[in-house]
Amino acid sequence: MMKTKFPGSIRCRCSLLQVGFLTLLTSAVLLLYYVKLIEVSKIWSEMDRIMKKTTFTTETAALNGYLGASGLQWTPSALPGKPCQPETTYLVAYPCKYHYILNELERCQNEKPFxxxxxxxxxxxxxARDAVRTTWGSEKMVMDKVVSLFFLLGQPGHEGREEMQQKILQESEEHHDIIQSDFLDSYKNLTIKTMVIMEWLATYCQNATYAMKIDSDMFLNVNSLINMLLQAPRKNFITGLVAIGAAVSRDPSSKWYLPKDVFPADFYPPYALGLGxxxxxxxxxxxxxxAKHVKAVYIEDVFLGLCMWYLRIPLTNQTDQSLxxxxxxxYNRCRYSKLIATTTxxxxxxxxxxxxxxxPGPHCQP
Structure with missing residues (x-):
């Protein structure tokens, strides 16, 4: 009597097919992983090449497009008596002499803020100003430290400027917290706005210990901020949400586009995001x-990062990334009691x- 061996043969062939399929699948995954690994390795190598230069030289800065056209120093954008004009679409008129329309000359000296x-x-x-004044901007004494609030404005656009300026003047007389300069207030001029803030701090607020540049649409926990600053260095210190290895946008439709002829490097040096x-x-x-030595790109937080890179001063990246x-x-009461700043x-x-x-009451439940 013949023995039927078909069922066993079929089982054997199925097992071989399964093994073959799994081997093929594994090989494909490993190949894909290997290709991706090479791509990632190339990206990190390029970032490492640009980001880990330990010695600043005029030559390396010029090669990466960080310095002014001369490779040494920008000249002011305007002659005496002439208006400040932007260098190009992507560069702003800075350094340049701007003037204060409204100022608070003595508040810092009188208040002596921390x-x-x-x-x-x-x-x-x-x-937005009123929202800040009624929330975190209303906190004048935190953990026995004085906190002072100021708003920095440029000039309104030409249409309706006189009427708007009158309203700003009345608001200033009411709150005494507005600093206004004579540059045109626009998104493209945020670098000018930031540098006018720096000029004002250097001139009128030298007796303070720290300053925070923060957007008006942010939530700020001043207690958490002061608590961090009590342990922070008092020299060469800048911190926030630090971007490391950020790629330069080459998409013309992007809000942050920079063409290669303006900024040849593919990656920015580290910078703190401008939200705070x-x-x-x-x-x-x-x-x-x-700022006298660095291209004044219109992306204000990047520009500040470039200035820090030129100065060879490292940024402080917080260990706690949730701050x-x-x-x-x-919103969570416990979490918001610990963070420093967040968008809303x-x-x-x-x-x-x-x-x-x-x-009143505990922020975090036991």
Whole structure:
């Protein structure tokens, strides 16, 4: 009687096919991984090449497109009596002599703040200024440290300027917290706005210990900030949400586009994101000097990072990455009691979160 061997043969062939399929699949995955690994390795090698230069020289800076056209120093953008004009679409008119329309000459000297909050805001955004004044900007004494608040404005656009200027003057007389300069207030001029802040701090607020440049739509926990600063260095200190190895955008439709002929390097040196960063008060004068040697790109936080790179002063990256937040943190009483700054979806959220956090009772449940 013949024995049927088909079922066993079929099982054997199926097993071989399964093994073969798994081997093929594994090989494909490993090949894909290897290719990706090479790509990642190339990216990191390029970043390492640019980011880990330990010695600053005029030659390396010029090669990477960080310095001014001369390779040595920018000259002022305007002759005496002439208006400041931007160098190109992507470079702003700085260094240049700007003048104060409104100023608070003596507040810093009189208040002797430990921390100065400098808030850049557009002239017509009274709503944002009032939101700040009624929330974190209202905190004048925190942990026995004096905190002073100022708003930095440029000039309104030509249309309706006179009427807007009159409203700003009245607001200034009411609150005494507005500094206004004569550059045109626009997104493209944020670098000018930031450097005018540095000039003002260097001239009128030298007796402060720290300053924070923070956007008006941010939630700020001043207690957490002061608590961090009590242990922070008082010289050559800048911190916030630090971007490391950020790629230069070559997409013309991007808000942060820079063409190669303006900025040849593919990666930026480290910089603190402009939504909110803290500096020690020895830095404004140094940054003003550094700005004379660096291309004044219109991306203000990048420009400040370039000045720091020129000065060879490293940025402090916080070990706790939850302190400064680019993406809005969903409100949680415990979490908000520990963070320093986060973006918000609206001014109303900013106000509501601050009021809720200030209610009596424990912030975190045991």
């Amino acid at each position: 921390l100065v909050l400098m808030v850049p805001v557009t002239p017509n955004n009274r709503e 960063y803290v500096i020690s008060l020895d830095l404004p004068n140094k940054l003003i000097e550094g 400064f937040n680019y993406f809005t943190v969903p 979806h609206s001014l109303q959220d900013q106000v509501n979160f601050w009021k809720e956090l200030k209610k």
